[in-house]
Amino acid sequence: MTATATRADRRAQRRNRRALRRWEVANRGTELGLIVLVAIAVVGAYTLASLGKTASLPVNLGPFLAVVLGLLLCGHVALRILAPRADPVLLPVAGLLNGLGYVMIVRLNRHQAGLQAVWTALGMAAFIGTLAVVRRVRDLDRYRYLLGLGGIGLLLLPLVPGIGEQIGGSRVWVHFGPLNFEPGELAKVMLLVFCASYLGEKHVLLAQGDRRWGPIPLPDLRALGPVALAWGVSIMIMVAEHDLGMSMLYFFLFITLLYVATGRRRYVGGGAVMFAGAALIAYRTSAVLHERVTVWLDPWRTSQSTGFQLVQAMFAFAAGGTVGTGLALGSPSRIPAVQTDFIFAAIGEELGLAGTVAVLAAFLIMVTVGLRIALRADHPFDKLLAVGAAAILGLQTFIIVSGVIRLLPLTGITLPFVSYGGSSLLTNYILLAFLLRISDSSARHAAGITP
């Protein structure tokens, strides 16, 4: 009797395990298929760009295909081993954006393309490394304050004389010998972990606590203190470094996390009021912001000086039209900083509205998949971290694209995965690893497996 029951149990367990493995395989199989499609798309774009530029096939087509496929397969294999139940869509979409960005950079500046390739490999290494080291994101809870302080420390680095460097009006770079790095990018991840971890613990308290000062409801300052401090300090540092795009991103990221954690609209309202106030003060006092707003309102008046970049970007988008000029057949080099902040304009010129909307759709897929991972996550910290990672991708894309297409004043920041820039690429791959780690954990949890 007992023996039969045990045997039946064991059989059921085996059935369950087989079903689970099939599901794992199905998930990773989808990913593998998408990776092959992405590799074909990227190599196809690379070939077209070469045909457009020199009317000949690229000489290194074989090696290029091997590298693209190889890098993506590295990530894929790492996921099979380290997070087999992770979402199958994110890695291929990131690879597509990264690959498209690389093709545009090759077409714009061969030297930078080489560096970007190295950074892509480093990004993939960071991706795998993160998956390998962080087996459960909640483990990061322990290093909450270390990460928070470390993030602020990183933000301060560019202000240190000797290693800090001012490029293009913003002092956000540090260099050690030949190595240039934008520490604000990495600080983004560390501060996100800190906030997600802190708010994940205190969200109940923050959602309930209610003090009033007369008619004005006040947040529980004692509960909010550390996170508000980190927020204020980091934004002040970035304002001091004239990094408008990054400070915008931080601001909206914190508001998003606070709102998701507590569900209190008053944080959003308060944030909006603070943003309006800060923007007004900055507009009055910061020459950089004042200039950006002036150019945004009327780029034509200064089309040969401060408005040149934006006007040229608008010409690029217009030249692209519906389907674009074709890869390497446009002239986006007219736009200053086209490889970094303005790479979206190059895509707009050469791939047209079809291309820009496709890129936006890819980002939207990443954001929605990220948010779905957050919905399914089974711990407040996991949820907040996933929301934060998705929010960074979505908000950063919105901030730079809206600036480039003159929807909002321009505040320079990279387009995730697409722009030239090693620090940004590395950071985004780490965020991607977090998302995949969380999705794997919640799938395991749902399947009743504890790591």
Added chain:
Amino acid sequence: MNRNIRAFGIIVMLLFVALAAQLANLQVVDAKHLNHDPRNTRQVVADFSKPRGAIQTADGVIVAQSVPSGDLYKYQRQYPKGPLYAFTTGFLSFRYGATGVEAQYGAALAGRDLPSAGGLRGLLSPTIRTGTVTLTLNDYLQQAAAFALGQRVGAVVAIDPRDGSILAMVSQPSYDPNLLASHNGTAESTAFTGLNRDPGAPMLPRAYRESYAPGSTFKTITASAVLDHNPSIATTTYPTLAALPLPQTTNKLHNFGGETCGGQMPTLFVISCDTGFGQIGLDLGAPALSAEAQAFGFNQIPPLDLPGVFRSTFPGPAFFDQQKPLLAFSAIGQDDVSATPLQMALVASAIADHGVIMTPHVMKEIRDSDGNVLTSYTPKAWLVATSPSTADQIRAFMVSVVQEGTGTAARLPGVQVAAKTGTAEVTPTATNAWMIAFAPADNPVIAVAVVLPALTGVGNEVTGGVKAAPIVRGVIAAWLQHLSATAAPHA
């Protein structure tokens, strides 16, 4: 928490919809408007990165060409003759766009409007075809005209009156278009700024984009107006005067240099008598004179195939209603009359071509890379300025000007030259010295206008007959010599 995550998701979607909407606006709705914005140099950029056809003179001298360059743009535009053809070829600048023939025939030079090789082969390996523009200008004559003008400020325009071909067009000072075709943006903008700040205005095409009081060369039109509208004036004898009393004012119209003169119109024309022609203008009346100026091309932009051609001006009849004295001054080409050297060359060619002004043009033909003629200029009349009989009478007056009048300095052995001098006082101390001419008088092959504006000096040293006539003579002599030299082998 999940409800909040969904709310955030909706916000992000709305933000992305806003992005897509603005993109559609930029890339589709507003695209045409942006693509045609004059500040948009994208077309120039595209043209820079492709080979571009050459521009050559009628006698085969290359005046603009693209040679491979090692830099980003692949080709470098060169102007081997430097400043000599600057106002005809124009320049193709990365930053400042294109001017001259580079702009006018830009599409043909870049091969944009040429049919491309058809079929799949054409699609896969598009061979870039370009057009070569051959000018009507002749390098031999252009050099001769530039030599005759020398370093003096002024302009020379030579036209074949039979078909409107511009044979030579010199404007001094000039600039080197190579400076503005530099791929180095800083060098380019430094040159551009420097040229624009130069008080000598070296980038001003004086031949067709600047107008000057034409002085007595305008008497050609006044005399035509008499013959066309009121021939009885031509046989009226005008008193010999040093100064003409004017209606409605105590001011008088003085002869140049205080001379006295009078007689009938042919005589007045030959010696260029201002008092006589002033009275002729008053007798003729504003409507007739204004209509004649209009018929000769004033108040219209000559349809020369170059951008930026100026219109020459003569006031409408109503202008003189309250200011009768000004009519006397306008009849001798002063005060409110102003003409470009191109316009005055067209006046000469009207008389030379029996009253018809042929459309002036610099493009002779356009060939593709394989040497096939794509476009060949077909001569057509622009205006009928006057009747053949009037033109023939004026021609006789102009022949006399060279034989016995103010233009003897334009005389050439063995060839009858017809000309009219002009000396317009622009300020009490500065005059524009003019001459318009054509030759040979009985079968004209060249019509010329020369202006030396704002010459300072006194008396007869700064007249058209002294200063401009030798240039005219040099240009005509060079052309006739060139024609007989090139025609000889065939004879």
